[in-house]
Amino acid sequence: MSHITQRAVHCINPDCQRPYPQPWGNKFCNSCGAPLKLLDRYVPFQALGSGGFAQIYTVWDEKTQTEKVLKVLIEDSPKALELFTQEAAVLSSLHHPGVPRVDAEGYFQVQLFNPKPHQLSCLVMEKINGQTLEEILKKFPQGCPEDLVLNWFVQAVEILQELHKRQILHRDIKPSNLMLGTSSPSLTPSQGQTEGDRLVLIDFGGAKQFSASKLRSQSSSTRLFSSGYSPPEQVTGGIVGPSADFYALGRTVIELITGKYPLELEDQQTGKLRWRSVVNVNPQLADLLDEMVQQDVRSRPPNATIIEKRLAKISQPLPPPGLFAQLRDKVKQGSRQVYQRFTQLTQTIEQILANFSQAVTKTVIFVAQTIIKIFQACVATIWAMLLAYVGACFGAIAGFILAYHTSLGRQVVEFLWSQQNQLVPNTQPVLGADILVFVAAGWGTAWGLTVSGCFGQQRRFLVASLMGMISYGFGWLILQLITPKDSGEGLVAVILVGVCLLTLSLGFRSHHIVYAVFAAFGSAIAYAILILFRLAPPIFQFSSQPGWSELQLPLIFFGSVGVFISFWLGVSYYLIVPGLRFLGWR
Missing domain, CATH: 1.10.510.10 (Transferase(Phosphotransferase) domain 1)
Structure with a gap:
């Protein structure tokens, strides 16, 4: 018993603030005042854990000088008390080596006064x-x-x-x-x-x-x-x-x-x-x-x-088997092993087929979703190309009417000549009414791209229209500075400058530079290839009093530029930008 008396005592009050350690020999807890020696024989000295609605302790039975197990009900519901009482009654009635024994006085209540007066149900049983x-x-x-x-x-x-x-x-x-x-x-x-x-x-x-x-x-x-x-x-x-x-x-x-x-x-x-x-x-x-x-x-x-x-x-x-019985048992054992192997093989094949079927299903769904997304991207891009083409042609026609069939064109020419004379005196005037064709074509192209909304851009019609006019007007100015006039470099430069500025104003939510670079350089390269194969005019010029027949080449130029812009915006939106996001460029 010496090793037991050297231990500290554990208070069983579930509301005790300092249940352990309590000095061995104390009758009451120093923290809450609860009794430490139960029925004047059971001394709790180790908490074993909790089970269900009860707390388990190891106790020393001073009467029998043995260790036992104490189960304390900590749940205060009537159902918990009913089950706890039922367990105590069952164990008390049983006397079998396969069931923990409970002494005659093993089920009892302890009166507590902290934090309020109440009874604590306890059950002491044999320790296994x-x-x-x-x-x-x-x-x-x-x-x-x-x-x-x-x-x-x-x-x-x-x-x-x-x-x-x-x-x-x-x-x-x-x-x-x-x-x-x-x-x-x-x-x-x-x-x-x-x-x-x-x-x-x-x-x-x-x-x-x-x-x-x-x-x-x-x-x-x-x-x-x-x-x-x-x-x-x-x-x-x-x-x-x-x-x-x-x-x-x-x-x-x-x-x-x-x-x-x-x-x-x-x-x-x-x-x-x-x-x-x-x-x-x-x-x-x-x-x-x-x-x-x-x-x-x-x-x-x-x-x-x-x-x-x-x-x-x-x-x-079993009695020692005879020769026939041994042979029969070996056949049975072999058959059982074969059956088990066959069963395992069948289960493995079923699992493989299930996994294969699942993989095929996922692949088919992925391919179908990919095809649908590609189809949607193609339809959206084609729709944007159509609207940009129509907008560019409509703008060019409107600009041609303003420039050469209204007084606005003459006023623009006079204004440009006065500005040119102030900058460079005594120079010959140049024709400047065609700037209205460029400006109006830029407005129409920006309007068409904004209406389509196929590339996640914000629909800022006013900003896009103004920037479309400014970008194409700036492109016209670049065209006037390039010599010789009959080379294709002028229109390629117009595309580079005008498309880049126009794209930056379309209101994309991210990667603005990527869209501008791909749209500008892609469109310029595409038009340069058309010029190289003589499929597009390298230059167009209006006479002093142009007829409607002279509008054909400008319509081809501005319409094709709108188509190229839409195509490269689609490539950027559906391929380039997602790839950059995948690589971590947010």
Whole structure:
């Protein structure tokens, strides 16, 4: 006991501000005043954790000089108190090596006054030294050995037989609630059980009494279940009987054999476990487990005695087989292995086909989406080309009428001559009315591109129209400065300057320079190629009194420029800019 008395004491008041450490020997907590020595015999000295609605402690029983487990109810709801009281009653009534023992005075209440007067329900039970089957299973990721599992299976059925004989259902059987501990010196191991591997069923918080009359009635039970282990009728809150424990035990044993969580083995459509191809076990044992985990209650074994008898037959050593029996067993074993390999191969092929089908579907969808996007881009670009062409031609025609069929053209010529004379005196006047054709064509081109709205640009009609007039007017000025006049360099320069300035004013949301550079240089190069192959005029000039026939070449020039601008804006919007964004240029 010396190592125990050197420990500190733990206060069990859930509202205590400083529950640990408290000096050994103190009767009351220094922080909250709660009693530290319970019933004048139990001294809590270590918190083991929490389970459900209770806190677990290790306590020292001064009366028996042994360590025990204290379970303290910390949930104050009536349902929690009902389940806790029910657990205490069940454990107190049982005296079986597979169930933690509870002393006659093991269930009691402790009176607390801080922060307000209330009672704390406590349950002291036998401490099981060992590991749960869930912890043991972690050492066997491929599943525990069959002989070990069969031994645990037999002991678990013996425990259930005792519980059901007393009309008690556990309702929460799973690997974490089955513990493998050392046998108590005062207890004699049952038949088939060896010293040091006593299986104990713990956590009776969900246990309940049942009777034949209640099972025949249609009253439902409290909806309490563990996912992956509890049967369907328990999950839905229906009527549960002994077969619910058999179902949970069957799934637990299957998990111990295969090393896989039951839901991983469950067929999504039928809910049945597909586990026999995962591991090679005794066929009789496999048949028994399959019956225990049937969805239909009527298909499961009716009582623990039947399961125990079948386990006894499975556990019996077989007589030495004869030559024919050995040959038959080898054929069966070989057939089973071939079947398992074939099943695995079939599953692999099904998975490959499923993956291939999924990949083909994704590819088809991707190709279809790509084709649709390409089609949409082509239609949008063609629509922009059409509007830009119409706008440029309309603007050129309007400018031609203003320049040569109204007094505005004569006024423009006089204004340009006066400005030229001031800059360079005594020079011959030049014809300047054609600037109106350029300015109006720039306005029409900008208007057409803005109306289309196919490239994400803002529809700023006023800004775009003004900049279109300024850009093409500036291009006309560049044309006047280039010599010789009959070369194609002049119109190419007009395109470079006019298109670049016009594109910058269209209101794109980003990458303005990219759009301007590609539109200007792309259009200029395209027109230069047309001049090279003599498909476009290198120059056009108006006479002093031009007729409508002289408007043909300007219409070809301004219309083709509008088409080129739209084409290269489409290339930039659908290919170049997305590529730059992909490379990180935002």
